[in-house]
Amino acid sequence: MEAMSRALEMELDxxxxxxxxxxxxxxxxxxxxxxxxxxVVSLIHANTPPADIARAVHDAMASRVSAMxxxxxxxxxxxLGGGAALNIGFVKSLSQALGGADVYVLADAEYLGAHGAALIAWEAAHAG
Incomplete structure (x- = not known):
């Protein structure tokens, strides 16, 4: 998403x-x-509105995540955890891709992977 936002010359938020x-x-x-x-560059050159391009990116990612x-x-x-959970457009697209499922974003969602890694390391260090 960062690369796509840069292509549109806007901040990720x-x-x-x-x-x-x-x-x-x-x-x-x-x-x-x-x-x-x-x-995205092709859509920009075709004068596609930036809002529609951003939604297309979110929808494409949400489609792949929902399939997995x-x-x-x-x-x-x-x-939902991870950095993408902080992207309201992606969260909406994911909910739609999952048939209207309620998608809750964790507090400190961007740190979920680090928390998981720390728990695994702690368990490994304290395994009998």
């Missing part, structure tokens, strides 16, 4: 918020950042 004003659904097919950024979550099993409500 603004990129997150502007997607909420989108009026169009635009499919994005890129599977990697390089190709996604290329799609469904493979392992997921139930409503959903608790």
């Amino acid at each position: 603004d990129f997150a918020k502007i997607s909420l004003a989108s009026t169009e659904t635009i499919p994005m097919n890129a599977q990697c950042t390089v190709f996604a950024e290329s799609e 979550a469904r493979r392992v099993g997921i139930e409503d409500p959903v608790v």
Whole structure:
């Protein structure tokens, strides 16, 4: 998302918020950042509104995350952690991709991975 916000010459927080004003659904097919950024540049040159581009990026990421979550099993409500949880546009797109599931964002969501790593390290250090 950071690369895409840079392509639109806006801060990540603004990129997150502007997607909420989108009026169009635009499919994005890129599977990697390089190709996604290329799609974003093409949309910019086609005079696509930035809000619609931001939403397209969020929708594409949410589609991939929801597909992975469904493979392992997921139930409503959903608790979201990690840095992307701080992006309101992504949270909305993920909720929609999960069929309207309630998505709750953890306090200090961006530190979830670090907390998990610390717990694993502590358990390993204290294993009998």
